[in-house]
Amino acid sequence: MNHPSIRTVLLSPLLALALAGCGKQSDGGTAASNGSQGLKQIMQARGLSEADVEAALLTYRPTGKKDDYVIFASGGQSGQVLVIGVPSMRLLKVVAVFTPEPWQGYGYGGLGNKVLEGGNQHPGTQLTWADVHHPNLSEANGEYDGRFLFVNDKANARVAVVDLHDFTTKQIVPNPLVMSDHGGAFVTPNTEYVVETSQYPAPLGREYAPLSEYKEKYRGLAMFWKFDKEKGRILPEASFGVELPPYTQDLADAGKGPSDGYVFINSFNTEMATGGILEGNPPIESGASQNDMDFLHVIHWKKAEELVKAGRAKTIKGVKVLTMDVTGPEKVLALIPEPKSPHGVDVTPDGEDIVVGGKLDTHTTVYSFQKIKALMEAGTAEGKDGYGLPILPFQDSIRGQTEIGLGPLHTVYDGKGFAYTSVFIESVVAKWSLKDLKVVETLPVHYNIGHILAAEGDTVSPDGNYVVAMNKMSIDRFANIGPLYPQNFQLIGIDGPQMKLLADMPIGIGEPHYAQMIKADKLKPLKVYPMGTNPYTNQKDEFAVTPGKERIERKGKDVHVYMTAIRSHFTPDRIEVEEGDRVHLHLTSAEQAEDQVHGFTIDMYNVNLSLEPGKHENVTFVADKPGAFPMYCTEFCSALHLEMMGYLMVKPKGAK
Ligand code: K7E
Ligand code: CUA
Secondary structure (H helix, E strand, C coil): CCHHHHHHHHHHHHHHHHHHCCCCCCCCHHHHHHHHHHHHHHHHHHCCCHHHHHHHHHHCCCCCCCCCEEEEEECECCCCEEEEEECCCEEEEEECCCCCECCCCECCCCCHHHHHHHCCCECCECCCCCCECCCEEEEECCEEEEEEEEEEECCCCEEEEEECCCCEEEEEEECCCCCCEEEEEEECCCCCEEEEEECCCECCCCCCCCHHHHHHHCEEEEEEEEEECCCCEEEEEEEEEEEECCCCEEEEEECCHHHCCEEEEEECCCCCCCCCCCCCCCCHHHHCCCCCEEEEEEEEHHHHHHHHHCCCCEEECCEEEECHHHHCCCCCEEEEEEECCCCCEEECCCCCEEEEECCCCCEEEEEEHHHHHHHHHHCCCCEECCCCCEECCHHHHEEEEEECCCCEEEEEECCCCEEEEEECCCCEEEEEECCCCCEEEEEECCCCEEEEEEECCCCCCCCCCEEEEEECCCCCCCCCCCCCCCEEEEEEECCCCCCEEEEEEEECCCCCCCEEEEEHHHCCCCCCCCCCEECCCCEECCCCCCCCCCEEEEECCEEEEEEEEECCEEECCEEEEECCCEEEEEEEECCCCCCCCEEEEECCCCEEEEECCCEEEEEEEECCCCEEEEEECCCCCCCCCCCCEEEEEEECCCCC
């Protein structure tokens, strides 16, 4: 589990030995000194320090050697998720989530289209991108179980479910109540719920109301999406929402251990500024930064769940919502002051503390769950906000504050008593002690760190060997590739007495926000599908084709093609239809060998599929363009790959 510490211990003498030339070794001395001479020369020629070489050795994976950890990182505007190996920081996969992805044949006529269509906020309007912020792994007893990944789309208020048994997106759930989300997709410790909280307030249910009615009509929302682990799906009908004031909620985290049953959400515009620069108002950025304190929102979700069951919710756009006239008096929702326009809220591994990153305040504030719980249960409040919600006294809710520096954002933990906070403006990682709330070390990063992640960091038992700084800027780190620069992930070793910067990884596909890192051996994905599997149901498809039973059936204008793919042909390889016919292609990969993938495309028809071994796909399209259309395999699957083709013949109307 802690190989890195073992490696560090072993490595330094090893390296010293190598660098010293090993002259005194009695046996094997010649080989060793030859090796060290070579190493010294390489170091000199490349201008590498001893620390560089150590970092290289700690992260290098020779061919065939696998990584210890896997990161699931937000792909930002790409709408996808990046899968990265640690410590090598090699990109392993880009999982198609909200955005059509050609290599995986996702969104080009096949079954993946249904998943994408299910995620449309307005029927008929195809959303083709997302602003992915926070991937979160499913948990059992507060530990990652390696089964599912949940991802939110800030721009279109959606949550997606990725099944890690084949790394495929199975479901996208549009939130019908809000316009944008941010605090999500966090899970409760047994993945009972996937939590999605709104960002920019708007009338719930997305009705129109003028900005002059912001206080009265605009709202925030915490959505509790019920997750069924056996089905692997969110159950919208068993889910519920909790109405929030229009305070621009930001990040959220679920309690664990003693605080299991609670969710914590912070906010940054309790001023309720709505801009209006041309109308003579201050811009939102300054309007929203007037108050010294905003509000940490505390939701007792287990109690909320009971109130929903007891029929206390109101139905808005088909969703059960607990409104503030219920949640305030029932002690389900309380507010606590928090300084000042904070950003991250992160529950400690033991579930006792909640750390809020000050952003415009130089501290992290450490709230004590036991204090909050006692105040909530006793109904102790220093007052009420404009919506009748109790405001708990700040000083009585906290354990203390840590002076961090300029722009503290997010905090992760090592499970050994230390917290690591990303400090945006100072561009450092600050390591501090949870016990005495003092910074013990800072490490500069390059540059302007946003999120930070740790190995098994959101669990009840972080591994304490790696953190990754997710930097917003790379400035001078990589080759100049034009004015849109890559982001920069920096791997940091935290198993020694001091933090060590080990590796940089440019990210050139979007702006990642958050990521999680899981032990690689917890992931147990399939190597091949059982033959005829529809990946979106995980069942044998009703149209699955058995080799030898390939055929073409015509029913009026509908032409059903039952096809198989195996090295190196499609059967049938000729499809003859009339212009205007509807073609239903049922295509099964008859392969069962590992990593034997075929692709399938029909030129000019925008049909493009990926056929992993055993996978089944259904495509329906109207043959509305006459011509002789090659259809071919797009993966170099064998020496006869180029020959793996056929024709779709579309006879023009009226032709003989
Ligand atoms: Cu970019 Cu978590 Cu959306 Cu901070 S958020 S950086
Ligand atoms: Cu099958 Cu190329």
